[in-house]
Amino acid sequence: MDRRTMxxxxxxxxxxxxxxxxxxxTAANGAPDSSAGxxxxxxxxxGIPNKLATRYPLAPPLDNLENKTIYMINxxxxxxxxxxxxxxxxxxxxxxxxxxxxxxxKVTADGMFGLDPAILKEMTANKADGAxxxxxx
Amino acid sequence: MSRxxxxxxxxxxxxxxxxASANVVHYAxxxxxxxxxxxxxxxxxVPFPFTGQPRAVDxxxxxxxxxxxxxxxxxxxxxxxxxxxxxxxxxxxxxxxEARSSRLLPSDTEENLRRLFEEKxxxxxxxxxxxxxxxxIEMLKGTSRKSDEVIxxxxxxxxxxxLTVEKVAISAVMAGASPEHFPLxxxxxxxxxxxxxxxxxxxxxxxxxxxRKRLKFNCGTNALGPYNRSNAVVGRAFTIVSKIVxxxxxxxxxxxxxxxxxxxxxxxxAENEENLPEGWDPLHVQMGFKPNDDVVSVGIxxxxxxxxxxxxxxxxxxxxxxxxxxxxxxxxxxxxxxxxPTVAALLKDTHGFKTKAQLTEWxxxxxxxxxxxxxxxxxxxxTAVPFALQGLEPYASWKTLPDDxxxxxxxxxxxxxxxxxxxxxxxxxxxxDFGLRRGMKVDDWx
Numbered sequence: 001m002d003r004r005t006m007x008x009x010x011x012x013x014x015x016x017x018x019x020x021x022x023x024x025x026t027a028a029n030g031a032p033d034s035s036a037g038x039x040x041x042x043x044x045x046x047g048i049p050n051k052l053a054t055r056y057p058l059a060p061p062l063d064n065l066e067n068k069t070i071y072m073i074n075x076x077x078x079x080x081x082x083x084x085x086x087x088x089x090x091x092x093x094x095x096x097x098x099x100x101x102x103x104x105x106k107v108t109a110d111g112m113f114g115l116d117p118a119i120l121k122e123m124t125a126n127k128a129d130g131a132x133x134x135x136x137x
Numbered sequence: 138m139s140r141x142x143x144x145x146x147x148x149x150x151x152x153x154x155x156x157a158s159a160n161v162v163h164y165a166x167x168x169x170x171x172x173x174x175x176x177x178x179x180x181x182x183v184p185f186p187f188t189g190q191p192r193a194v195d196x197x198x199x200x201x202x203x204x205x206x207x208x209x210x211x212x213x214x215x216x217x218x219x220x221x222x223x224x225x226x227x228x229x230x231x232x233x234x235e236a237r238s239s240r241l242l243p244s245d246t247e248e249n250l251r252r253l254f255e256e257k258x259x260x261x262x263x264x265x266x267x268x269x270x271x272x273x274i275e276m277l278k279g280t281s282r283k284s285d286e287v288i289x290x291x292x293x294x295x296x297x298x299x300l301t302v303e304k305v306a307i308s309a310v311m312a313g314a315s316p317e318h319f320p321l322x323x324x325x326x327x328x329x330x331x332x333x334x335x336x337x338x339x340x341x342x343x344x345x346x347x348x349r350k351r352l353k354f355n356c357g358t359n360a361l362g363p364y365n366r367s368n369a370v371v372g373r374a375f376t377i378v379s380k381i382v383x384x385x386x387x388x389x390x391x392x393x394x395x396x397x398x399x400x401x402x403x404x405x406x407a408e409n410e411e412n413l414p415e416g417w418d419p420l421h422v423q424m425g426f427k428p429n430d431d432v433v434s435v436g437i438x439x440x441x442x443x444x445x446x447x448x449x450x451x452x453x454x455x456x457x458x459x460x461x462x463x464x465x466x467x468x469x470x471x472x473x474x475x476x477x478p479t480v481a482a483l484l485k486d487t488h489g490f491k492t493k494a495q496l497t498e499w500x501x502x503x504x505x506x507x508x509x510x511x512x513x514x515x516x517x518x519x520t521a522v523p524f525a526l527q528g529l530e531p532y533a534s535w536k537t538l539p540d541d542x543x544x545x546x547x548x549x550x551x552x553x554x555x556x557x558x559x560x561x562x563x564x565x566x567x568x569x570d571f572g573l574r575r576g577m578k579v580d581d582w583x
Contacts, residue, residue: 040244044268046259046307046381050296052232053175059146059153062219070218073141078188079518080526085192086156086183089199093211108141111523115144123149130218131145134156136138136165137187137335 067100068129073119074105075112077137083107086135112136139165139174146176154178154217158185159204160335160392168390173295177226179217181210188515241270254311258386261376261401265311276306279319280582288326291382294390300326300382308381312374317352318367322374323582324433328574330383331375331403332437333391336516339399341436341473341571342372343556344407345421348431348579354407358560361406361475372405375435397439404441404571409558412478414485416492420556421576423493431579436473436554438571440465448483448564455488455499461568462504466514467546468521470553471572472500477559480566493555501550509540 062068072090074083084105091103104126108116123131138155145153155178157165162182170177182204187195203213242250250267254260266272277284284303291298305326309319325342332338344354355365363369385391410419410428421432442461448454458474465472474496476484490496511517512535525532535544547553554573559565 039246041247041250041267041269042244043242043250044270044273044303044307045238045240045242046254046268046304046311046377047238047257048298048300048304048382048384049238050172050298050384053170053172053295054231055228056143056147056174056176057229058177058179058222058226059150061152061221064219065215075138075141076522077519078515079512079522082188082190082195085195086187086198089196090211090214093199107526109523109527111519112138113523115141120144120148123145128149128151130151131142131149131153132156132214132218133138133141133145133153135158135183135187136155136161137158137185 062130065094065098065101067102068098069102069104069126070094071119071123071128071131072103072105073131073133074107075134075136076107077112077135080107083135087132090132139169139176139178142178143174143176146178152179152218154214155180156214157182158187159183160185162205164390164392169295171295173292175232179220181205181213181217183210188518259377259381260311261373261380263373263401265377266313268307268310272310273303273306276310276314276316276319277303279316280323282323282582288323289329291330293330294384296384298382298384300329300378304381305378308377309370309374312370312377313366314370314374318371318374320582321348321352321371321431321433321579322378324577324579325371325375325435326378326382327577328435329375330379330385331400333379333383333385333393335392335394336439337393337395337397338437338439339397339571340375340403341438341569341573342375342403342405343420343434343436343573343576344371344405344432345410345419345426345434345576346431346579347429349407349410356407356409356558358562360409360558360560361404363402368405368407369402372402375403375405376400403435406558408556409478412481412561413557414481417481417485417555417557418493420554420573423554424576426576426578432576433579434573434576436471436571436573438471438473438569441567441569441571444564444566446563448480453488454480454483454564454566455490455496458566458568459500459504462500462547463506463510465568465570466516467504467506467511468514468516468570469572470501470547470549471570472547472552473554473556473569473571473573474500474566475556475558475569476566477561477564478557479559479561479564481555481557483564494550496555497550497553500553501547502545504547505543505545507540508535508538508542508544511535511544511546512540 072087087105094101106119142153142155159182183198203210282302286302288300309322331340352367354367426432484490521532525536
């Protein structure tokens with residue numbers, strides 16, 4: 001069933017359905033041509049499709065936190081202070097419950113923008129077991 | 138954050154979780170993961186705001202709740218580090234391409250198409266010209282570039298979106314531009330998308346060269362107001378191109394806290410080169426271009442402070458400019474001073490600034506603010522603290538100063554620009570924190 005027939009059966013005039021004051025074209029702009037003469041207009045698509053990112057799996061999780069070495073990376077979003085307070089409290093919390101845990105806070109050299117190779121090198125040398133990165137805002 | 142977590146996991150093969158404020162965590166988990174990072178990083182979330190709070194608040198977040206799950210934050214942290222991986226979290230490899238979008242949209246009524254364009258976030262919610270093939274073909278006549286030429290691939294937030302000449306033509310039609318505007322809009326598009334961050338940034342567009350006259354840009358009275366077609370449609374085209382190629386949708390990939398009304402037109406205007414005092418070069422000539430080059434320059438910033446009234450003999454104009462500049466962040470040492478030609482004449486003839494460079498050198502030496510005020514700005518904290526921590530001067534020394542010590546934050550006079558525009562109706566000026574990047578030749582896109 002074509003559109004006009006369907007609308008007619010519903011008691012609706014295609015012209016009334018198509019025209020609405022909110023979207024009526026102004027005389028200054030001029031109405032785009034309806035190439036098929038049926039009130040429908042063909043336009044180019046402004047949209048640009050997104051490419052999905054390549055997928056990377058997570059690293060294997062820890063079995064527990066006992067005697068683990070955990071790095072806390074402070075990205076210094078709007079400065080390092082808030083992150084340092086936060087991580088300081090987090091270290092205390094963990095130390096009370098996991099006496100053998102070792103935690104280290106590192107403030108990144110390039111703030112939130114770069115990847116700090118020196119920190120990654122240190123984590124490798126110290127056999128880090130896990131990391132907490134933040135705080136993004 | 139997500140880049141760090143991914144780098145640690147891929148390089149060190151150990152778990153890394155992210156901590157984010159509530160304002161950005163959903164972006165990290167959704168858009169960033171799908172189109173940029175590709176790794177399903179585990180996150181915990183604290184309330185927003187995180188920075189700028191008393192110490193006790195940040196400390197309290199540790200014993201508070203994870204905004205994502207409602208459970209105690211530290212339980213979420215432990216679970217994120219120790220829970221077994223799900224099937225989703227083990228996936229690796231290339232993602233299937235999203236279905237290619239068609240060049241033409243399905244034919245529809247004008248009303249439905251306008252609604253679709255708004256729903257997709259492709260417009261600035263003002264009336265647009267629908268981009269029929271006829272209109273786009275006409276627009277493309279403004280350039281010799283091929284319609285399928287890729288101007289740039291935007292991947293700032295992921296997605297690898299390709300901006301072609303035809304896509305820019307579509308945006309230019311929507312904005313109401315004419316084919317003669319198109320080379321300029323193409324040049325501008327190399328700078329798309331416009332600045333977008335939680336800080337509510339905006340943009341400035343300055344036109345120089347003979348193109349100002351050919352396209353009848355306004356650089357006289359109301360140069361920055363809604364009184365001229367070229368000023369309006371070129372600025373607007375940059376907005377529409379930026380929204381489309383940046384995939385900027387409210388609360389999806391665009392999250393400026395207040396937003397900026399300047400994003401409707403991006404402060405698009407032309408320099409009044411004909412009324413520059415002798416010895417004061419146009420902006421593009423200062424940048425190294427020839428006087429007859431058609432150049433467009435784009436800058437990012439946030440703030441504009443008006444002189445409000447006219448210049449006063451009892452208090453020199455440049456003194457008041459200096460005073461107002463103290464309120465700017467001095468991020469990147471950048472500022473742009475916009476002034477009426479009568480102000481430029483005053484500064485040269487009465488106050489002896491024979492060139493723009495002499496004036497900006499004077500500002501660099503005389504604008505002072507307290508160290509506390511300088512470091513009290515969040516953008517400065519994000520961008521300049523790393524320099525201080527790396528021992529770079531003067532930031533390293535400034536970081537050790539008492540808060541009330543005066544510093545001169547505009548260390549680079551070359552980053553302070555002076556642009557003359559306006560109609561000689563009042564000795565008005567604006568000091569702004571917009572940092573203008575090196576301009577682009579429009580001829581390259583003709």
